[in-house]
Amino acid sequence: MANKPRVRYRRLIQLVAAAAGNSYLTGFATGKLYQGDLKMLCTPGLNCYSCPGAVLSCPIGSLQAVIGSRAFSFSMYVFGLIVMFGALMGRAVCGFLCPFGLIQELLHKIPFPFKRNRFRGDKPLRRLKYLILVVFVFLMPMFLNNVAGNASPAFCKYVCPAGTLEAGVPLVYLTPAAPETPAGTPSSGLIVSALAPDLLSRPDTGALFAWKMGLMVAILLLSVINYRPFCKYVCPLGALYAMANPWSLYRLRFDPGKCIACGACARVCGMCVDPTQTANHAECVRCGDCVNICPTAALSLGVGDLKTEGAATGAVTRKEENA
Amino acid sequence: MRRFRKHTWVWLLALGAVLTALGVARGEVMVVLTKAIRICWECVGIG
Structure with missing residues (x-):
C-alpha cells in the first residue's frame, strides 16, 4: 500500500x-x-x-x-x-x-x-x-x-x-x-x-x-x-501520563471502516493493548508497532482525531460506539 | 460536551501552564535547582 x-x-x-x-x-x-x-x-x-x-x-x-x-x-x-x-x-x-x-x-x-x-x-x-x-x-x-x-x-x-x-x-x-x-x-x-x-x-x-x-x-x-x-x-x-493518555494531542487514530479484524495489532502489542477496542488506552506507549503491522492502514499515529472517524476521541471505544 | 472532550488536551495544556506559572512565581524552581545540582545520595542508595 x-x-x-x-x-x-x-x-x-x-x-x-x-x-x-x-x-x-x-x-x-x-x-x-x-x-x-x-x-x-x-x-x-x-x-x-x-x-x-x-x-x-x-x-x-x-x-x-x-x-x-x-x-x-x-x-x-x-x-x-x-x-x-x-x-x-x-x-x-x-x-x-x-x-x-x-x-x-x-x-x-x-x-x-x-x-x-x-x-x-x-x-x-x-x-x-x-x-x-x-x-x-x-x-x-x-x-x-x-x-x-x-x-x-x-x-x-x-x-x-x-x-x-x-x-x-x-x-x-x-x-x-x-x-x-x-x-x-x-x-x-x-x-x-x-x-x-x-x-x-x-x-x-x-x-x-x-x-x-x-x-x-x-x-x-x-x-x-x-x-x-x-x-x-x-x-x-x-x-501520571497514563491518566492523560486518552486526552492527549498526539494520539493513536483508529479507522473502523478499514479494519478487517485480523487481530495482528493486538498480538504485536508489547503492552497487551487491543487498539481496535480502545485506541488510546492508558497503557499504550504509542510505540507504533500496531501501526506498522496493520495490513489495511486502519491505525495511524498523529495529531488530533481522524476526520473520518466520527466520535473517535480517546475515551470513546469501539465497543461504546457499537453499543 | 463532545467538543469539550475532543479538545481536552487544550484545557489540560492551559491548566498545566497556569500551574507551572504559579509554581515559578512562588519560587519552586529554586528548590528543584538546589536539589538537582547536588548528588542526591538517597537516589543513589547511599543516603
Missing part, C-alpha cells in the same frame, strides 16, 4: 533523547554533576538528575523534592510541567523520550526462549504503579518529615531502578567512599555481590544500596522476559 502510515525513526528519537538528556560528558569522567541553570527544567521522561551526565531534572525526583521541602507541600511547577507534557504527548513520552524505557526495550530484544507478556495477574498488577505514585511520590514526602521539616524522596530512595542504574552505579565508581560512614557489605546483596563485587565492598554502600541494586538487577533481568515491566507495573511517571 503506497500511503500506508508507518512509525519511523522511533529508535533514533529515543537514542537522541537519551543522549541529549545526558550530554554532560565531563560528569562521566569526573563524577561531578552539571550545575547549570538548565537543571531548573524537568525532562519529560524518567532520567535521574544525579546521573553524572544529566543536564535536566527528573520530574518525579523534583516533584518529591518540592513536596518534601519545608517551604512547600505540593509542587505546582513540576506537576504543571507533567500535565503539559501529558496533554501534548500522553504516554508517547514513555515510548519516544524515556531513557529507561529505551533500556528495557533493548534488553527485551535479547533472545530468550520463555518471553511472556500475558500472564494471570498482569491486569491487577498494572494498578501497582498508581499505588506507588500516591504512597511513595505524594504521601511519604508529604508526611514523613524529619525534625527540620524536610522529607526524603521516598520513591528515589527505596524504589527507582533508573536512579540506581544512571546515578548509583556510576557515582559509586567515580566518587571516593565516605570513610566516616559505618557500613559493610550486606549479606542481602549476594546476587549483586557476585555481579559487581566492587560496588558492595565500599564502606558506605549498605543495605539500602544492596536493596536498590537487587531491585535494579531484577527489573533489568525481567525486561528480557517481559516487555517494559517497570513501565507497566512500577513507574509513577507512567501512571
Whole structure:
C-alpha cells in the first residue's frame, strides 16, 4: 500500500533523547554533576538528575523534592510541567523520550526462549504503579518529615531502578567512599555481590544500596522476559501520563471502516493493548508497532482525531460506539 | 460536551501552564535547582 502510515525513526528519537538528556560528558569522567541553570527544567521522561551526565531534572525526583521541602507541600511547577507534557504527548513520552524505557526495550530484544507478556495477574498488577505514585511520590514526602521539616524522596530512595542504574552505579565508581560512614557489605546483596563485587565492598554502600541494586538487577533481568515491566507495573511517571493518555494531542487514530479484524495489532502489542477496542488506552506507549503491522492502514499515529472517524476521541471505544 | 472532550488536551495544556506559572512565581524552581545540582545520595542508595 503506497500511503500506508508507518512509525519511523522511533529508535533514533529515543537514542537522541537519551543522549541529549545526558550530554554532560565531563560528569562521566569526573563524577561531578552539571550545575547549570538548565537543571531548573524537568525532562519529560524518567532520567535521574544525579546521573553524572544529566543536564535536566527528573520530574518525579523534583516533584518529591518540592513536596518534601519545608517551604512547600505540593509542587505546582513540576506537576504543571507533567500535565503539559501529558496533554501534548500522553504516554508517547514513555515510548519516544524515556531513557529507561529505551533500556528495557533493548534488553527485551535479547533472545530468550520463555518471553511472556500475558500472564494471570498482569491486569491487577498494572494498578501497582498508581499505588506507588500516591504512597511513595505524594504521601511519604508529604508526611514523613524529619525534625527540620524536610522529607526524603521516598520513591528515589527505596524504589527507582533508573536512579540506581544512571546515578548509583556510576557515582559509586567515580566518587571516593565516605570513610566516616559505618557500613559493610550486606549479606542481602549476594546476587549483586557476585555481579559487581566492587560496588558492595565500599564502606558506605549498605543495605539500602544492596536493596536498590537487587531491585535494579531484577527489573533489568525481567525486561528480557517481559516487555517494559517497570513501565507497566512500577513507574509513577507512567501512571501520571497514563491518566492523560486518552486526552492527549498526539494520539493513536483508529479507522473502523478499514479494519478487517485480523487481530495482528493486538498480538504485536508489547503492552497487551487491543487498539481496535480502545485506541488510546492508558497503557499504550504509542510505540507504533500496531501501526506498522496493520495490513489495511486502519491505525495511524498523529495529531488530533481522524476526520473520518466520527466520535473517535480517546475515551470513546469501539465497543461504546457499537453499543 | 463532545467538543469539550475532543479538545481536552487544550484545557489540560492551559491548566498545566497556569500551574507551572504559579509554581515559578512562588519560587519552586529554586528548590528543584538546589536539589538537582547536588548528588542526591538517597537516589543513589547511599543516603
